Amino acid sequence: MKPDQQSDADSVAAPSASSAPVVDARELTKRYGDTVAMDGISLQVQAGEIYGLIGPDGAGKSSLLKAVAGVLAHDGGDLRVFGCLINSEKSSEQIKDRIGLMPQGLGQNLYGDLSVEENIDYFGGLRLLSREELRTRKEALLRSTRLERFRDRPMKNLSGGMKQKLGLVCTLIHEPKLVILDEPTTGVDPVSRREFWSILSRLLKEKGITALVSTAYMDEASRFHRVSLMHAGKILASGEPEKIRMLAQGAIVSSVCADASQQVAAVHRLTQTFPQLEVLGQDMRIFVDQPDPASAKAEVASCLQGIPQQRTEVLEPELEDVFIALLRKKDLAGKDEKNSAAQPAAQRHPDNGLAIEAVNLSRTFGEFKAVDQVSFQVPQGEIFGLLGANGAGKSTVIKMLTGILSQTDGKGRVAGADMRTAGRQIRERIGYMSQAFSLYLDLSVLENIRLYAGIYGLTRQQTAARMDWILDMAGLRPFGKALAASLPMGLRQRLALGCALIHRPQVLFLDEPTSGVDPMGRRAFWDVLFRLSREENVTILVTTHYMSEAEHCDHLALMYAGRIVADASPDQLKADVEKEAGKLYEIQTGDAQAALDRLQAAGYSSAALFGSRVHVLMPDDEQALRQMADVIADTGVLKVSPKRLAMEDVFVHIVTRLEAEDAKARGEKI
Structure with missing residues (x-):
């Protein structure tokens, strides 16, 4: 089969809408004081589909999910779940045994001191499962999620991805007819995200479960049959992802x-x-x-x-491009701050060779080696990305380079000095924005800026000048007297960035700075970083879980188990993966799950499910394409087309290969 070979069908249809919808919301409203969380929301979720709610923090996603789950009363409108009118606590109780709710946050529905198995047993007991039902379902779900060998590990000691898989097991243990997941992959690395969606899709199909899922990741839209784009309590657009992409002509x-x-x-x-x-x-x-x-x-x-x-x-255009275009055309995108952050050329930092240098940097905690002989170099003015799964050692590297944590071995130099022995003068040349918010939330915007100016010893005149810059750069002029806690996530993070830049450092460290920030906020944030790098010659080292953000970096280092396993530009990393594993192809079939199962059974280890489509890496030649087509011939192939390799594909390929090598070395079945 040749690329782009296609039948008359344009796409794979979502589950039939002929029967009554599982969820039927009409003009739902909800207020929290003066804040409108839901403003006339209407949607229908059909049986057997995965329906996605996509939008930034404050869009109303969580309020809608809680209303559907029967744990939050709405103020107006009509809501029916499984055909039951939800308008009281009593009516909510009628449907709760058919619903599984997984709240937002890593492991928020779990108990940290209980083991994996004890958590599952606890939720099985809550749902009044018989001993035999619990045992059978537990073993099947542990196998599906590959948590079998971790059954005795306390939940608090699991990685972020493993916590989310355990949360999914506990949500599905009573085999609900509707599963509600609130941003289940926020803060989870790309490998765990992809595995989570694969597991969820398989389990939902096997059990005939319907899913209503929210996410702030626009690239996850391809996982859903249909989506609603939400903003400020309203639905901007609803439908199949491919059709929504056509709403903003461009x-x-x-x-x-x-x-x-x-x-x-x-x-x-x-x-x-x-x-x-x-x-x-x-x-x-x-x-x-x-x-x-x-x-x-x-x-x-x-x-x-x-x-x-x-x-x-x-x-x-990608869905994120369309989302922003729709906001822009509806005058909802906010004031354009692109030119306000620019600084005069005279403010450029000089080129003094390497801004950051790690030489065999290592750190152990007891028997555990968190960082293992990490080496890399960052020239002045470069944006350098440090990528890796949860627990790979990224934050530990930053803490050693900034002098917060001492190294066990090796050297770390910043701005020409060893940070262990650097005096105050050298430390003032760096800025640091930690993974946890580095703001005082009970202080106002102006009070936070003045506090940091005082910490760095700025004069009154310097403070006034830098305060003006920060307010313009972050778009915060209207919010000077507002408490930091009251700001939307995107503005709060730009305020934190401004405070880290108050003293005009020549090297800036950012540890997952945009986690949980909406697409508009992330783009505005990266626009500032670009200008800092190109116009002020600031060196930026950033860690991120958003693989689309890795594309912003001039150079990347990928960490795995405390080691650097790849070190190159984004384009070079993509070229290396294509040389090693082949081109990326997208397959549309009448049964995507069956196609995935056949491909994986035939040895196509890179095959992954993306909603109604399958992505796979394979050699770019006619024979390879024919062999692949033969494997999935009985699944109703509609279209096979090449796709551009994304950084998520690169990350997943490299990390999955290394995990397989480690498992083989331990003698485990892959």
């Missing part, structure tokens, strides 16, 4: 300057014409309100006349 023009030094000038020129622009390393992604590829490309070329481009291509 194209993405991807362009790379022939001379990297001209990128800042190119971005400045583009932002005057195109309000939706994202910079990913050397790549500029411009959303053009023009669906015709040739016309879109011509518009960008005209804007960049005189700035030669190394490469320009037109791509289809």
Whole structure:
């Protein structure tokens, strides 16, 4: 089968809507004081489908999920679940035995001091399962989630991904007809995220369960049959992900300057014409309100006349691009702050060689080696990404480089000095934004800024100047007297960034700075980082769980079990994976789960389920494509098409290979 071979069917249909919906919401409203959490929300969830709610914090996702689960009363509208009108505590009780609810937060429905097995037994007891029912279901779910050999481990000692898998087991132990999952993969690394969705899809199909799931990750839309995009308590759009992508007419023009030094000038020129622009390393992604590829490309070329481009291509918009375009066209995107954070060229930090250097850096905690001979170099002005699964050692590396934690062995140098012995003068050259919020939430925005200015010994004049910069950079001028705790997550994180930059450090460390931040907030945050790097020559070392954010970095180091296992630019890492494992293909079939099972059984270990489609890495030749097509021939193949490799694919491939090698070394079955 050749790429793009397709039958008359355009896509795989979601479960039939002929029967009564499992969830039927009409004009639901909910207020918390002056805050409107749900503002006339209407949707229907059909039996057997995975329905996604996608949107930022404060969009109303959790309120809607809690209302459907019967644990939150709504103020107005009509809500029916399994055909039962939910309008009182008594009516809610009628459906709770058919519902499984997994709340937001890693392990929030679990007990830390209980073991994996004890948690499952506890939830089985709550659901009044017989001893035999509990034993049978428990063993099946432990096998499905690969938690068998961890049954005696306390929950508090599990990784983030394992906590979420255990939470899913406890949610499904009574075999509910409707499972409600509130941001189940937030804070979970890409390998665990992909495994979580694979397990969930298989279990739901086997048991005929319906799922209503919320997420802040736009790239997870492909996991769902249908989605609703939510913002400020309203639904912006609903439908199949592919059809929603067509709601905002436009194209993405991807362009790379022939001379990297001209990128800042190119971005400045583009932002005057195109309000939706994202910079990913050397790549500029411009959303053009023009669906015709040739016309879109011509518009960008005209804007960049005189700035030669190394490469320009037109791509289809991702769902995140569409979401932001819809907000922009409805005047919901907020004030554009792109030009407010710029600093004069005179403020640039000088190039003094390497800004960060790790040489065989190691750290042990008792018998556990958290960091094992880590080495890398970061030149001044570069954005350097440190990637890795939960517990890989990323935060420990940052703490050693900033002098917060001493190393067991090796050397860490920042701004030319060993941070163990660096004096105050050197320490003042670095800024640090920790994984936990580095703000005082009971202080106002202005009070937080003044506090940090005092810590770094700024004069009154310096404080006033930097305060102006921070308020403009973070879009916080209207919120100066507001408590930090009252700010939306995106603004709060930009305030934290501003406080870390109050003293104009030449090296900035950011530990998962955008976890839980909505797409608009993340893009605004990275726009600031780009300008700091390119215009002020600030060196930035950042850790992140968002693989799309890894594309923003000039260079990446991937950590696994405390070691650096890959160290290159994003483009080079993708090229290395393609050379090792082949091209990425997307397969549409009449039965995606069956296709996945057949591919995995045939040795296609990279095969993964994405809603109604399967992604797989394989050699880019006709024979390989024919062999793959033969394996899944009885699943009703509709279309096979090549896809661009994403950083998530790179991360998952490398980490999965290393996990398999480790399992083989331990003599375990893979």
